[in-house]
Amino acid sequence: MFGYYLDLALHSLKRNKVLTALMVLAIALGIGASMTMITVLHVMTADPIPGRSGQLFYPQIDPRPMDSDNPTHDPPDQLTWIDAMNLLHARKGVHQAAMTGGRVTVVPPQGASHAFFTPARSTTADFFPMFDVPFLDGSGWAASDDERRSRVAVISRDLADKLYGTPHAVGQTLQLGKYDFRIVGVIDRWNPSPHFYDLGMGNYTNEPEQVFLPLQTALDLKLSGANSMSCWGKFPSDGDLRKASSCAWMDFWVQLDTPQQVVAYHEFLVNYSEQQKALGHFVRPPNTRLRDVMAWLDYNHVVPGSVQLQALLALGFMLVCLVNTVALLLVKFLRRGGELSVRRAMGASKRSVFAQLLVEAALVGLAGGALGLLLAIFGLWIVRQQPVPYATLAHMDGVMLSATFLLAVCATLVAALFPAWRACRIVPARLLKTQ
């Protein structure tokens, strides 16, 4: 039966080539535009660290004075040095790491005149196991290296290749500015997108960190500054702002594996705030947050409003294309009243006429989907040419590929339901008589 319907459908579509082309083109444009934008949205809202994102949490506490200029009720986005160190040393999570981003000057073996800058991260030992960073050679440093302020470093594969010509660079000496570091580990290419653990570097970055240093060591040597810092109240006019209790600039992540641990950690944050208040360090009543990776990205509006708008726009466009298809299918089906009446009069049931019309619509949908896919691939290529940081992410994956076809066929079938139903309702006798 299906083969017969297919035959009829092909025949009917061939009879009016212009209209068929119009319908295919309208669906293709709608699918192409909406799939381009939905793919961009899809890659931008992807989980940056699949499997772990539900266990990684970003604690926030509120050490600000009562009369802060910040009108929102949310605590600052970062921690002060003192709080970060207190949370780190409390060791209440499975893993925890304090961190900050910056840049370092790398002096290659060829000499100072070839020095260059590279993004760097100062952090503590748990960073590597907590984020499951893939190592190519060696490993991260130990917690004791943090305490002893050892001059050790972990570098990226790209930097190792560039400096030593091999990714196996453990044991080599890395010169940063005036200081020498011993390389203890080389990591494979690793750049979670969005760059969730430090959004201060930009939500999406094409230049991930090449050098990782123990936090205390980097701070002592003044090697790495803060990407962003916010201060309140009266800050000290001398000395190091980074150690001030009124300047927040540290990022902090903690791994909590079970819901019980999450509850316990939340209680710990409240207790810590109360304790600090009792000591006179905090003024406000406990105001804490503990967001996991996806909630943290959401809170920071990582997906730009413009991308959401574009996706909305594309869906609106898709809607216009669908309405257009419905109208065209309607006139097409209704005009075939004579032919359909003959089929009905010869004994075809309403259901089989309906099925026949849907097969015809599905064919249009498939053709539209195929053309739409080409348009979407072209659209994504255009997006990749744009000078926006998320551009390089815009690729179609298998899921989106099949979703495109499914969407095209489903949308066309939905669009065809109403016209086909109308066409089936024709009373055969009346129509045959008027002929």
Next chain:
Amino acid sequence: MMEFRPILSALRRHKLAAGLLVLEIAVACAILCNAVFMIRQRLAQMQVHTGLAESGLVWLMTDGVSGDAATPVTERNLAALRGIAGVQSVATVVSLPLANNDMNFNPSMDADGTRRGPNVQLMLGSPGYLQTLGLKLVEGRDFDADEYAGMDVWMPQSSSMIITRALAGRLWPEQDALGRTFWIGNRRFRVIGVVDHMVRGELRGTASEYVALFAARPASALSALYVLRTDPASRGRVLREAADKLMALNPQMLINDKGTYADLRDGYFAGDRAMAWLLATVCVALLVVTALGIGGLASFWVAQRRKQIGVRRAIGATRRDILRYFQAENFLIVTGGVVLGMALAYAINLLLMTHYELPRLPASYFPTGALALWAIGQLAVLGPALRAAAVPPVVATRSV
């Protein structure tokens, strides 16, 4: 004057198809109005006046592992850059408008810090930087040579500052800002001048021009942002020579980035430009699809009504009458779509206003949108209508 009644009664027989077309035009109209509005918004933002005399500015951002802090590296470099042919003036600054990086603070309006002002950008530069950037003083005076003093960590020692007119209006509305003061931490600063315009490192709506300018002697470090003023024609050469000269004088120095101010400005708006292009493409595609829909439906109707057209022609209707009939029919449908579309456009705008901080859609968009859709409709229907007009009266005598 065209008689609308027969058209309406004909359309009543095609309620569904006509209704769908009205719906399509309405959605298209709503999207179009909002998309064009967003494009215009972005283009307007890209026209922002930075306050700088932009055309002759070039900049170099340098960095490096500093040697001894005793040699006045930056001052020596500035003197050398001044020697390049065609350079009118040179200075170092901490940041440039639209450079996407800035240092900000909230001033205290009284000594004990209870009353806080809005978030303000801190601008700092070496002697003559206002002139190099081309900032226009409208009140008071520029910094004196002795006001370019040292720094305490990151605050200038000199207590003189110059603020933008926007900031003066925000802090002391309708009062003379000259001589007024505010505090940063425990240091007090006094306004000695007001500049017309200067925008921050990034645009922040109404607070885009909240900038306070301070004076400081350049630090003797390899990392600095050099700004040079020259005539627009020799920007490329000056930039090259400046880079060569700095590298020759400071072997340890790295030039992170350099360019003309026009490049920097272009970079800031790259995302907006991309978005504007995308919106424009979707608008065009939308118009094409709508026109295809109108044209497709019209040709169907023409084919369906061949016999009726023949009858009308046989009883005396001219070709012109037939043509006008289809044009008027299209006009009616598009008008229906436009009316519905305006309401929809307004609703979408309200929604976007609450979620994406867009301003209200100006009333002028409604007649413009209607005109555009009428024009598209008439264009799309012209082909089928001409085909209808060409139907000979003899068709009436044939059966089917």
